[in-house]
Amino acid sequence: MSLTYLxxxxxxxxxxxxxxxxxxxxxxxxxxxxxxxxxxxxxxxxDYNHIAVKATLFLGEKVRQQNYFxxxxxxxxxxxxxxxxxxxxxxxxxxxxxxxxxxxxxxxDACHLIMMNEEVNWNRMGCSNYHYYKHIENLENESxxxxxxxxxxxxxxxFLKTSSEHIIEKSEEDNA
Amino acid sequence: xxKYTIDWYxxxxxxxxxxxxxxxxxxxxxxxxxxxxxxxDSQGGIGFFDSVLEYQKLDSSLSEQEKQVKLINAFNTRxxxxxxxxxxxxxxxxxxxRLALLLFAEEKGFEFWQTQLLFNxxxxxxxxxxxxxxxxxxxxxxxxxxxxxxxxxxxxxxLSLLTAPNEEIHGSSFRxxxxxxxxxxxxLEYQKLxxxxLESNFELKKRILSKYLMISQLSDLDSDIGFYNGRVSVDLxxxxxxxxxxxxxxxxxxxxxxxxxxxxxxxxxxVPDILLSAESKNAEKLKFQRFRLISFYPxxxxxxxxxxxxxxxxxxxxxxxxxxxxxxxxxxRGVLTLKEPKITTLHxxxxxxxxxxxxxxxxxxxxxxxxxxxxxxxxxxxxxPTYLSKVLDENNELIQNVKRLIERRRNNAKILETQxxxxxxxxxxxxxxxxxxxxxxxxxxxxxxxxxxKLERMRSKLIHSRDFNKRxxxxxxxxxxxxxxxxxxxxxxxxxxxxxxxxxxxxDTLSTYLQTYxxxxxxxxxxxxxxxxxGDIKIMFxxxxxxxFERDAHIKKYTKKIKRKKGFFNFKGNLFDSIKQGISEFxxxxxxxxxxxxxxxxxxxxxxxxxxxxxxxxxxKNVVKSVKxxxxxxxxQKLQHNAxxxxxx
Numbered sequence: 001m002s003l004t005y006l007x008x009x010x011x012x013x014x015x016x017x018x019x020x021x022x023x024x025x026x027x028x029x030x031x032x033x034x035x036x037x038x039x040x041x042x043x044x045x046x047d048y049n050h051i052a053v054k055a056t057l058f059l060g061e062k063v064r065q066q067n068y069f070x071x072x073x074x075x076x077x078x079x080x081x082x083x084x085x086x087x088x089x090x091x092x093x094x095x096x097x098x099x100x101x102x103x104x105x106x107x108x109d110a111c112h113l114i115m116m117n118e119e120v121n122w123n124r125m126g127c128s129n130y131h132y133y134k135h136i137e138n139l140e141n142e143s144x145x146x147x148x149x150x151x152x153x154x155x156x157x158x159f160l161k162t163s164s165e166h167i168i169e170k171s172e173e174d175n176a
Numbered sequence: 177x178x179k180y181t182i183d184w185y186x187x188x189x190x191x192x193x194x195x196x197x198x199x200x201x202x203x204x205x206x207x208x209x210x211x212x213x214x215x216x217d218s219q220g221g222i223g224f225f226d227s228v229l230e231y232q233k234l235d236s237s238l239s240e241q242e243k244q245v246k247l248i249n250a251f252n253t254r255x256x257x258x259x260x261x262x263x264x265x266x267x268x269x270x271x272x273x274r275l276a277l278l279l280f281a282e283e284k285g286f287e288f289w290q291t292q293l294l295f296n297x298x299x300x301x302x303x304x305x306x307x308x309x310x311x312x313x314x315x316x317x318x319x320x321x322x323x324x325x326x327x328x329x330x331x332x333x334x335l336s337l338l339t340a341p342n343e344e345i346h347g348s349s350f351r352x353x354x355x356x357x358x359x360x361x362x363x364l365e366y367q368k369l370x371x372x373x374l375e376s377n378f379e380l381k382k383r384i385l386s387k388y389l390m391i392s393q394l395s396d397l398d399s400d401i402g403f404y405n406g407r408v409s410v411d412l413x414x415x416x417x418x419x420x421x422x423x424x425x426x427x428x429x430x431x432x433x434x435x436x437x438x439x440x441x442x443x444x445x446x447v448p449d450i451l452l453s454a455e456s457k458n459a460e461k462l463k464f465q466r467f468r469l470i471s472f473y474p475x476x477x478x479x480x481x482x483x484x485x486x487x488x489x490x491x492x493x494x495x496x497x498x499x500x501x502x503x504x505x506x507x508x509r510g511v512l513t514l515k516e517p518k519i520t521t522l523h524x525x526x527x528x529x530x531x532x533x534x535x536x537x538x539x540x541x542x543x544x545x546x547x548x549x550x551x552x553x554x555x556x557x558x559x560x561p562t563y564l565s566k567v568l569d570e571n572n573e574l575i576q577n578v579k580r581l582i583e584r585r586r587n588n589a590k591i592l593e594t595q596x597x598x599x600x601x602x603x604x605x606x607x608x609x610x611x612x613x614x615x616x617x618x619x620x621x622x623x624x625x626x627x628x629x630k631l632e633r634m635r636s637k638l639i640h641s642r643d644f645n646k647r648x649x650x651x652x653x654x655x656x657x658x659x660x661x662x663x664x665x666x667x668x669x670x671x672x673x674x675x676x677x678x679x680x681x682x683x684d685t686l687s688t689y690l691q692t693y694x695x696x697x698x699x700x701x702x703x704x705x706x707x708x709x710x711g712d713i714k715i716m717f718x719x720x721x722x723x724x725f726e727r728d729a730h731i732k733k734y735t736k737k738i739k740r741k742k743g744f745f746n747f748k749g750n751l752f753d754s755i756k757q758g759i760s761e762f763x764x765x766x767x768x769x770x771x772x773x774x775x776x777x778x779x780x781x782x783x784x785x786x787x788x789x790x791x792x793x794x795x796x797k798n799v800v801k802s803v804k805x806x807x808x809x810x811x812x813q814k815l816q817h818n819a820x821x822x823x824x825x
Binding site for chain 2: 005058
């Protein structure tokens with residue numbers, strides 16, 4: 001079992017040339033403007049060489065690539081937040097049969113990323129939920145320590161009590 | 177709001193059902209803005225911010241871009257608030273867990289809205305744009321659904337009424353608050369919750385006050401009798417009643433409030449459906465409503481709920497198997513059909529219910545009054561005399577107390593020698609000063625006597641049938657009764673409905689459940705450097721206080737067990753270890769998925785592709801650059817885009 005693509009691609013900034021959200025909206029706005037103009041002029045054929053259409057097609061290509069890794073990252077995020085693999089598997093299982101193959105690749109990538117823990121730069125993976133749970137886990141450990149401490153102090157108290165009683169008894173015996 | 181009947185444990189949900197449920201839950205969650213308690217600083221998040229629905233709510237007179245900016249600001253404020261609650265010192269681990277899920281779900285909802293807005297396609301668009309738009313929206317919807325369902329699952333696990341589809345979401349009960357705030361070992365200061373309930377629930381306060389005033393009045397009557405205009409009056413401060421109430425042990429205080437709540441529930445017409453599946457809602461079952469009302473959330477039902485969950489988990493294997501079949505292109509619904517056991521007699525039913533329970537205390541005792549609750553589940557007659565007589569036994573103490581009070585009154589009446597008992601129908605309560613007479617709650621002595629007599633009569637009537645039932649429980653026959661007897665029985669049941677406060681067993685379980693998580697924080701920490709004793713803690717406590725020790729030790733043991741068994745997240749040491757282990761176990765199960773997979777053609781497959789990708793990226797950057805300049809030019813020409821664009825990072 002290995003990752004389908006290079007590890008680099010799975011990071012948030014992994015794929016080069018993904019335009020920012022602002023750029024994406026500009027590209028789509030420009031395309032929409034162009035298409036509105038076409039409709040106004042009642043022209044049915046779209047010019048695929050027009051810069052607005054060309055940019056939209058490029059954007060589509062990039063978004064398609066990005067979507068794959070977005071889903072994998074989200075699966076990783078959910079697995080890291082303590083969700084059972086079976087649950088995640090069921091949650092993301094596609095409704096259309098033709099998407100099953102793609103899903104298999106995504107899911108196995110998500111699992112594999114977790115298995116290769118040390119090699120992954122988790123800060124670049126951008127798993128928001130995972131950071132919350134890391135915080136919670138630390139708290140849980142703290143509370144465990146507190147309980148243990150309580151037990152130890154109790155034991156000390158009991159020791160002191162039994163030993164003092166023992167001394168009293170002994171001194172009574174000695175007196176007798 | 178539309179109401180759907182939902183099977184909580186479906187073998188599969190059709191895409192249509194999923195769609196309906198998704199819309200339903202989004203609406204329901206976004207309508208829910210209830211603060212359960214003011215004393216609990218953190219509740220694990222209040223309300224739910226669904227970006228799409230919030231966007232629709234915005235003022236339609238605003239321009240699109242103004243609305244977008246408004247929504248983004250609202251989302252950011254909301255997120256900040258949730259994060260503040262998350263890092264609040266008062267937030268306990270369970271609060272944080274829910275907050276994390278809530279934050280995640282809202283974030284995914286926001287991204288879903290963003291994508292919907294960005295790829296707003298219509299039929300006139302080029303097919304490539306429609307395709308990518310649809311794919312992106314579907315992806316974000318899938319993610320949102322997953323995140324929201326994780327949140328719902330958490331709420332469902334903790335019996336939140338929010339997840340009961342038919343439940344009204346306005347108003348909340350005390351029991352609901354107790355359950356929610358003590359979920360999975362969340363520490364709860366009981367007394368504060370009770371104080372809060374008394375402060376906010378005027379009816380309850382009035383009732384408790386009058387009840388305890390009556391008790392204190394009667395117990396002190398000999399010494400504090402006064403006369404005013406021929407009436408009996410007693411000097412009592414109003415506070416005395418509540419003080420008496422708070423002197424009671426916490427379990428009794430709880431019992432009082434829960435009892436009050438149940439009596440009120442019995443008057444209501446709706447049935448909480450949280451623990452019932454859809455198919456159980458038929459007319460036949462509605463007559464068991466009484467049991468549900470009396471034992472709203474009884475331990476046994478909760479157990480049954482958990483048992484069903486466990487079964488469901490076992491079923492996951494089956495569902496997974498179906499998943500593989502789908503993967504291989506074989507849809508086998510047959511795998512999903514559950515086999516129901518064949519049950520005909522009551523004996524069979526109880527046997528089935530007890531099956532697989534190794535410990536005696538987990539088994540249903542057919543002689544216990546509690547089996548009646550199971551009978552509810554197991555579809556047996558409601559008017560079962562065994563149950564009623566057991567309930568009467570349970571309430572024996574209550575009856576005795578009422579009797580004792582009446583007895584004392586009789587004596588006092590004799591002492592007073594003023595009027596006949598029947599003529600004294602009320603006792604006036606004064607607040608310290610004699611002039612200021614306030615009319616207290618009227619106590620109808622006759623009615624109270626009648627009630628006790630009725631109970632007595634019914635008790636003797638039912639005692640023989642109980643003995644009979646003990647012997648031949650499996651062949652139980654309905655008892656022949658005349659119409660008048662039946663009417664009386666109904667009347668008595670009506671009375672019982674209001675008089676049964678809470679079952680002892682239920683109370684015990686509830687209080688142990690709550691005490692279990694009341695791990696005392698060390699108050700007097702001994703920081704001396706003495707060495708610790710080698711012996712077990714057990715020895716110390718047995719010498720000190722046997723009873724207390726037994727309980728404490730039990731609690732510790734129980735808590736440890738719970739942490740292992742029911743802990744929501746099983747992290748031991750390193751976070752990854754447990755998750756990795758889980759995944760590798762899953763991997764063994766899911767060999768199909770891991771072994772056979774095909775690379776989707778994303779244009780990122782090999783080194784050669786990588787170079788191509790670099791070239792296209794370069795080209796793409798140029799294209800974006802020119803589109804941007806085109807955009808700027810249009811902006812200057814038209815001056816249409818004055819409002820800030822929402823997608824600025």
